[in-house]
Amino acid sequence: MNAEPDARRLALCAALLDLERSARQAENRVALRFLMVNRLQTLLPADTVLFWHQEAEREADQKAGQGRIAGASGVSEPDPRAPMILWAKGICALLARGEQGRRSHAVTAEECPGEWGESWSDLAPPHGLWIPLITPDHTWIGGLLAVREPAWSHPEQELAERLGETFAHAWNALRPQPRHRVGTRRLKIAVAMAGVIGAGWIPVEQSALAPATVVPAEPVVIAAPLDGVIESLAVEPNARVRAGDLLFRMEATALNNRREMARLALETAQAERFKGRQLSFADPEAKASLPLLEARLSEKRAEADYAESLLQRAETRSPLEGVALFSDPNVWRGRPVTVGEKVMIVADGQRVEMEIRLPVADAVVLTPGAKVALFLHVDPLHPLEGELTRAAHDAELTPEGVLAYRIVARFLPGTPPPRMGLKGTAKIIGERVNLFYHLFRRPLAALRQSMGL
Numbered sequence: 001m002n003a004e005p006d007a008r009r010l011a012l013c014a015a016l017l018d019l020e021r022s023a024r025q026a027e028n029r030v031a032l033r034f035l036m037v038n039r040l041q042t043l044l045p046a047d048t049v050l051f052w053h054q055e056a057e058r059e060a061d062q063k064a065g066q067g068r069i070a071g072a073s074g075v076s077e078p079d080p081r082a083p084m085i086l087w088a089k090g091i092c093a094l095l096a097r098g099e100q101g102r103r104s105h106a107v108t109a110e111e112c113p114g115e116w117g118e119s120w121s122d123l124a125p126p127h128g129l130w131i132p133l134i135t136p137d138h139t140w141i142g143g144l145l146a147v148r149e150p151a152w153s154h155p156e157q158e159l160a161e162r163l164g165e166t167f168a169h170a171w172n173a174l175r176p177q178p179r180h181r182v183g184t185r186r187l188k189i190a191v192a193m194a195g196v197i198g199a200g201w202i203p204v205e206q207s208a209l210a211p212a213t214v215v216p217a218e219p220v221v222i223a224a225p226l227d228g229v230i231e232s233l234a235v236e237p238n239a240r241v242r243a244g245d246l247l248f249r250m251e252a253t254a255l256n257n258r259r260e261m262a263r264l265a266l267e268t269a270q271a272e273r274f275k276g277r278q279l280s281f282a283d284p285e286a287k288a289s290l291p292l293l294e295a296r297l298s299e300k301r302a303e304a305d306y307a308e309s310l311l312q313r314a315e316t317r318s319p320l321e322g323v324a325l326f327s328d329p330n331v332w333r334g335r336p337v338t339v340g341e342k343v344m345i346v347a348d349g350q351r352v353e354m355e356i357r358l359p360v361a362d363a364v365v366l367t368p369g370a371k372v373a374l375f376l377h378v379d380p381l382h383p384l385e386g387e388l389t390r391a392a393h394d395a396e397l398t399p400e401g402v403l404a405y406r407i408v409a410r411f412l413p414g415t416p417p418p419r420m421g422l423k424g425t426a427k428i429i430g431e432r433v434n435l436f437y438h439l440f441r442r443p444l445a446a447l448r449q450s451m452g453l
Contacts, residue, residue: 052092216347
């Protein structure tokens with residue numbers, strides 16, 4: 001006949017033990033606060049449970065009425081401006097006063113003086129249960145206020161007293177670390193800082209990254225042989241040429257006319273000299289003019305030879321076997337050029353090197369023979385090894401508007417030469433420095449520049 005009441009008691013005991021275990025296993029006070037306002041209803045059914053937190057936990061600092069509603073069932077964070085929250089804050093501060101506030105008890109609107117009791121019926125159910133949270137050393141934590149329609153029974157008030165002790169003990173266990181552990185923590189921090197400072201003196205290789213291009217080594221510059229207009233190009237960009245192959249031709253109309261005029265002038269001078277020689281046998285004056293005629297003939301012959309050489313120079317041929325490197329042929333056709341203006345270069349495709357543009361902000365101390373690794377954009381997983389051969393003394397502006405040093409590095413023997421024109425990123429290995437300087441070189445440089453040092 002007593003099986004059903006016994007089963008209810010066992011279920012109630014199991015629920016109480018489970019709630020106490022959950023309170024002990026709470027990871028922090030936020031989790032415990034959520035548990036108090038939401039899991040309490042499994043043992044004490046209520047419409048709403050509110051957690052009033054005393055702001056000063058030390059008894060010497062506590063003043064009546066100081067506190068806030070730090071949690072409410074069914075919401076993640078209560079709105080401090082909500083009417084019910086403002087009312088609950090005043091009711092809890094009122095219930096916490098005096099000796100009666102240190103034990104769990106039922107409360108109704110009739111027991112609350114003034115506006116608190118008058119507004120109760122408008123904001124909350126009629127029956128409330130006050131559960132103070134006080135540790136064994138008499139430290140005030142706050143309290144729980146549960147409200148509902150039915151009245152609270154005496155057994156429920158006794159159960160609430162036990163839950164209040166459980167929650168207070170769990171809250172006290174999750175307090176910040178005691179002061180005697182602060183020294184240990186500071187010691188650990190000091191040891192860690194000493195380790196970091198010590199690691200800062202570890203020697204490492206200083207390095208810098210910079211854009212790089214594969215360029216020909218010792219290319220031959222093919223320049224315009226004379227002032228004029230380029231008539232046509234005989235090769236395409238990146239075409240292989242042999243020694244003596246025609247590269248481009250200058251407009252030769254004016255040169256042909258000049259050669260023809262020089263030839264006619266030479267023939268006239270030859271005729272005048274012949275006539276002078278014939279007359280010199282009988283005319284002393286004609287004989288005296290022979291040196292002048294000879295000089296004029298030499299002048300006209302030189303002019304004819306020069307005109308002929310200019311005409312021959314109108315065709316430019318390759319001085320060696322290699323690859324012709326220049327821009328779009330359509331840019332050069334019909335373009336006027338001056339003597340010495342660069343038109344193209346001819347280079348040996350098997351003799352290449354790295355041209356690196358190292359920004360001034362990333363500059364490191366470089367010495368001839370320093371290691372260089374080139375990571376091509378087309379094959380970044382297989383770097384090409386090289387060594388530095390020379391570096392420019394002065395920095396120059398790159399096409400991108402960056403002030404940088406021009407550095408040239410050669411590929412190590414045995415490295416397959418990459419195709420000319422390929423681009424990538426070069427890693428330049430400088431002198432060995434300590435780790436601290438390697439990590440903070442650029443911030444220190446920026447700080448120095450900002451301070452004007």
